[in-house]
Amino acid sequence: MFAAMPTPVNDPSHGFCRDCLTLQRGSGLRCSACGSPRLARHPELYSLRIAHIDCDAFYAAVEKRDNPELKDKPVIIGGGKRGVVSTACYIARIHGVRSAMPMFKALEACPEAVVIKPDMEKYVRVGREVRAMMQALTPLVEPLSIDEAFLDLSGTERLHGRPPALVLARFTQAVEKEIGITVSAGLSYCKFLAKVASDFRKPRGFSIIGQAEALGFLAEQPVTMIWGVGKAFAATLEQDGIRMISQLQRMERGELMRRYGTMGDRLYRLSRGQDERRVVPDHDAKSVSAETTFDTDLASAADLVPVLRALSEKVSARLKKAGIAGRTVVLKLKTSDFKIRTRNRQLADPTRLADRIFQTGLQLLEKETDGTRYRLLGIGVSDLSDADRADPPDLVDVQARKRALAEGAIDALRDKFGKKAVETGYTFGKGRNAHPPEDVER
Numbered sequence: 406m407f408a409a410m411p412t413p414v415n416d417p418s419h420g421f422c423r424d425c426l427t428l429q430r431g432s433g434l435r436c437s438a439c440g441s442p443r444l445a446r447h448p449e450l451y452s453l454r455i456a457h458i459d460c461d462a463f464y465a466a467v468e469k470r471d472n473p474e475l476k477d478k479p480v481i482i483g484g485g486k487r488g489v490v491s492t493a494c495y496i497a498r499i500h501g502v503r504s505a506m507p508m509f510k511a512l513e514a515c516p517e518a519v520v521i522k523p524d525m526e527k528y529v530r531v532g533r534e535v536r537a538m539m540q541a542l543t544p545l546v547e548p549l550s551i552d553e554a555f556l557d558l559s560g561t562e563r564l565h566g567r568p569p570a571l572v573l574a575r576f577t578q579a580v581e582k583e584i585g586i587t588v589s590a591g592l593s594y595c596k597f598l599a600k601v602a603s604d605f606r607k608p609r610g611f612s613i614i615g616q617a618e619a620l621g622f623l624a625e626q627p628v629t630m631i632w633g634v635g636k637a638f639a640a641t642l643e644q645d646g647i648r649m650i651s652q653l654q655r656m657e658r659g660e661l662m663r664r665y666g667t668m669g670d671r672l673y674r675l676s677r678g679q680d681e682r683r684v685v686p687d688h689d690a691k692s693v694s695a696e697t698t699f700d701t702d703l704a705s706a707a708d709l710v711p712v713l714r715a716l717s718e719k720v721s722a723r724l725k726k727a728g729i730a731g732r733t734v735v736l737k738l739k740t741s742d743f744k745i746r747t748r749n750r751q752l753a754d755p756t757r758l759a760d761r762i763f764q765t766g767l768q769l770l771e772k773e774t775d776g777t778r779y780r781l782l783g784i785g786v787s788d789l790s791d792a793d794r795a796d797p798p799d800l801v802d803v804q805a806r807k808r809a810l811a812e813g814a815i816d817a818l819r820d821k822f823g824k825k826a827v828e829t830g831y832t833f834g835k836g837r838n839a840h841p842p843e844d845v846e847r
């Protein structure tokens with residue numbers, strides 16, 4: 406199916422062609438065999454093992470694959486209930502269309518765009534196909550979302566008969582040929598920089614960040630490149646006069662921790678390219694959830710909210726016990742005529758806190774309490790990952806931090822005195838109309 410793979414040579418002076426995979430010597434700008442300019446060349450090319458793969462404009466790419474007439478047109482996936490852009494293809498992006506942009510603005514920027522309603526079922530199916538191909542490379546695949554994942558390719562050299570860089574390049578080709586969409590890949594020695602690399606040159610990117618260049622590379626980047634530094638936290642840093650990673654590199658760990666708590670420690674380490682997080686493969690469970698069926702149908706928030714709270718605590722307890730966390734909160738409702746409504750929201754970081762699950766579920770539930778009568782309510786989280794990435798201290802939302810602290814204290818009391826010892830306000834008086842929540846795991 407593919408050109409024969411080259412003999413693996415662990416010689417850093419050897420690059421390879423990303424199109425025909427022929428090994429390259431010297432420093433020519435084009436492949437000696439096929440003339441392609443897409444060459445991979447890097448002093449650490451054959452020693453780096455952590456990869457991040459991200460599909461390019463995923464939803465739009467799938468739609469273009471399925472309808473070739475769209476190929477050269479600007480395509481926007483969106484216009485669902487929320488009226489925002491889910492994904493814009495690269496042609497639409499040239500016109501200034503961006504993800505999460507309100508639809509009317511996107512169409513102002515690009516009136517000729519073809520708008521397509523998202524077909525999530527299809528995207529999930531294609532996402533699974535891509536993931537299955539990743540899992541054929543290594544068991545260490547950690548999905549971050551439907552279309553991106555970390556891969557740890559350590560120790561796969563014997564299996565594949567070639568170093569990770571070549572395995573990765575071949576994988577990107579295989580996805581294009583077999584699935585009909587393109588991906589961008591980043592290769593580095595740690596997760597943080599692998600992800601940064603895959604983002605670097607999209608679409609069809611293949612970027613490498615080695616150990617030797619990490620400090621220098623990071624010095625020139627803005628702090629927003631650091632995982633966990635969102636808009637709000639970037640604003641806090643900006644107030645303190647910190648905009649570039651180079652500034653963090655000059656600061657002591659103690660100083661950063663005094664100012665920003667545990668986030669300060671993260672800033673210290675990541676700004677120096679130190680990231681020890683392992684690639685944690687997908688957990689067996691796809692989600693952790695709890696649901697309950699009512700004796701009689703319920704419609705009002707006053708009836709539904711306490712149930713949501715109790716179920717959120719159940720889910721949280723299970724996550725804490727298993728040492729995992731989930732990034733997407735899923736609310737499930739079944740109407741009196743047995744129609745199922747699921748609503749979900751992705752969080753900035755995975756959580757295992759009952760309060761965060763509840764508050765997110767509450768926002769989703771508010772939109773559904775429109776007089777409809779429900780016979781079942783469930784809440785859960787998906788996109789599971791290791792708990793060590795969960796619930797970074799939110800420096801801006803002081804209330805959220807207080808609630809997280811309170812929740813830790815409640816957990817400790819419950820461990821000591823049993824579950825019934827501490828009840829939060831929301832769960833008092835529940836149960837008159839509800840069966841005890843049953844656990845459902847999928």
Ligand SMILES: [Mg+2]
Binds near residue numbers: 460461553
């Ligand atoms: Mg993507």
